Amino acid sequence: MSLPQALLDSLSQVTGYQADSFIKTHELGDSPTSIRINPSKIDIPPAHLKIQDPVPWNNNGYYLSERPAFTFDPYFHAGTYYVQEASSMFLEYAVRQSIDLNNELRVLDLCAAPGGKSTLLASLLNSDSLLVSNEVIKSRANILVDNMSKWGLTNTYVTNNDPKDFSRIGGYFDLIVVDAPCSGSGLFRRDPEAVTEWSLDNVAMCSHRQQRILADVWDSLKEGGILLYSTCSYSEAENETIMDWILDNLSAKNIVLDKKDTTVLDQWGIIRTASAKHESIGYRFYPDQVKGEGFFLAAFQKIKADYQPFYQPRVKPQRTKSFKQEKNILTHWIDDLEDKMWFEKNENIYLINPEHEADLKVLQNNLYIKKAGILLGQMGAKDLIPEHELALSTSISTKVPVLDVSYEEAIAYLRKDDFVPDTPLRGWCGVAYEGHILGWGKALGNRFNNYYPKELRILSRLP
Template sequence: MSLPQALLDSLSQVTGYQADSFIKTHELGESPTSIRINPDKINTPPAHLNIQSPVLWNQYGYYLNARPAFTFDPYFHAGTYYVQEASSMFLEYAVKQSVDLDEDLRVLDLCAAPGGKSTLLASLLSPDSLLVSNEVIKSRANILVDNMSKWGLSNTYVTNNDPKDFSRIGGYFDLIVVDAPCSGSGLFRRDPEAVVEWSLDNVAMCSQRQQRILADVWDSLKEGGILLYSTCSYSEAENETIMDWVIDNLSAKNIVLDKKDTDTIQQWGIVRTESPENKAIGYRFYPDQAKGEGFFLAAFQKTKADYKPFHRPHIKPQRTKSFKHEKSVLSQWITGLEDYMWFEKNDNFYLINPEHESDLKILQSNLYIKKAGILLGQIGAKDLIPEHELALSTILSEQVPILNVSYEQAIAYLRKDDFVPDTNQRGWCGIAYEEHILGWGKALGNRFNNYYPKELRILSRLP
């Protein structure tokens, strides 16, 4: 791979840059493959993935010896793991060093699609914490909904809003993660076509856009709250320069993440860098020094609120119909239904943590919500017509019938092909591969209806 000379020239004075090894690593073009397991679904990585070693800075991350065909892995479709670039998993370390995860936090992942950092955050937060995952581009927001649904947790919401829309809820979030759109030089090994699109003009444009995004979302961070800023760019204009801009313009102070772990950070191959003006500390990943792609992260704390503090309103109980029938039906599908709040909207039933009732009203009043908690389905005269999201959730009752299928049948199911499993079951059942549910099916005697969502089906054939 031939790297842009303008990029190499611009990196000559950047902290940690080692020209010979950097260029050689890109010439080899070998990019490591890594996954992060979903601890709410599995405790260890699937054996068939051929694990090489753990990712040192993430408790759930693992490198693979080779990149498999994830499309044809039922474990992937069941949401037991997420394919994520290893360097970006450093977010876990940053979160643990900057906030108290024992507290119930309100967290925003602002530029969240396709969902790597959101699923990571979801695995770290307490059940009573709330994660809002936002994506401004509608098509990418749909992908984000799919991936958050796979992860299966009830305390995650997905919104489709511009960053400036969040200023309506000033001081709401305890933690904001901004993985900002960037020039993408840190991902050249994974996406060689990005090399052609890279230019100094694009770096400058991205830097301006990053400043605008940060300024737009800043009011929604509470005083004392934490902002984690990251990019997959090597350019100073998108990293160290942004650190100085944040401190100079946003009433923020830099947070040093490795005060007690400087040696550990160095052993991991992570480079500690400083901004030119304020000497703020950030963290760089170079692929010739840390096992991953190019990545940058810095942490800030808001020191002063320039807005009227936002207070969550008290929600007065409202008299509604008893939903006696609906409760009876849902209790057969959901473990511990009494521990959740559920409600009906447009004939669909949804389930959320009751601690988030006021949060839902706040978000509904100010933002466009694409997903809130878990979509359960519609209730007919006798039973629930379940949604795919419920099948992949972690709240599904053990009373719900499960039909385990072979690998070949699992792929046929995921392709939405016709097949008739050998079963005496009747009615709705979760279709599972090695006990991991993929979606719904309905057995009707000598006929079987495949309810896997058409838009998610596998379109290609086995290699």
């Protein structure tokens, strides 16, 4: 791979940059493969994946010795793990060092698609906390919904809004993660075609866009709240310069993440960098020095609110109707239904945490919500017509019949091919591979209806 000379020249004075090894690493082009397991579904990585080492800065991250065909892994489609670049998993370390995860937090992942950082955050937060994952581009928001549905939690919402829309709820969030759109130079090794799109003009454009995004969302962070800013760019204009811009234009102070232990990041090969004007501290990842791609992260705390604080209104718990019949039906589908809240909108039934009823009202009044909690399905004459989200959720009841299928049958199911499993089951059942549910099917004696979503089906053939 031939890197742009303008990029190499711009990095010559950047902290931690080592030209010879940096260029050689990109020439070799050997990008590591890593996954992060979903602790709500599994405790250890699936046995068939060839685990090499744990990712040191993430409790659930693992490197693989080789990249499998994830498309043909039922465990992947069941949401037991997410394929995520290792450097970006540093977000876990940043969160743990900057905020108390024992508290009930409202968290915003502003530029969330496809969902790597959102699924990571969802695994860190306690069940009383609320995660709002936002994506401004509609098509990418749909992908985000799919990945958050795989993660299966009730305390995660997906919105499709411009960053400035969040200013309507001033001081609402305790933590905001802005993994900002950038020039993407940190991913050149993984995506060599991106090299042709890189330019200094694009870097300048991205820097201005990053400033606008931060300015637009700032009011929604509460006083004392934490901002985590990251990019997959090497350019100072998108990293250290943005740190100085934040301190010049927003009421913030920089947070040093490794203040208590200044040696641990050295051991991991992560570079501590300082901005030119304010000497604020950020963290750089170079692929010749860490086992991962290029990445940058910096942390800030809001020290002063210069807006009218948002006050959460009291919301009287409500049910749209008596729900006696619905409750009897849903008890069959949902574990611990008494500890959860469900509501109906446009004939769809959703499951959320009761602690978030007021939050739901606030978000509905100010933002466009694409996904709230778990979409259960629609109520038929005598039973629930279940949605795919319910099958993948961690709230599904142990009373629901489950059909375990072979690997070949699982792939046929995921391809939405017709097959007739040998089973005494009748009616709705979860189709599972090695105990992990992939979606719904309906057994009708000599026929089996495959209800895997058409838009998610595997289109290619086994290699």
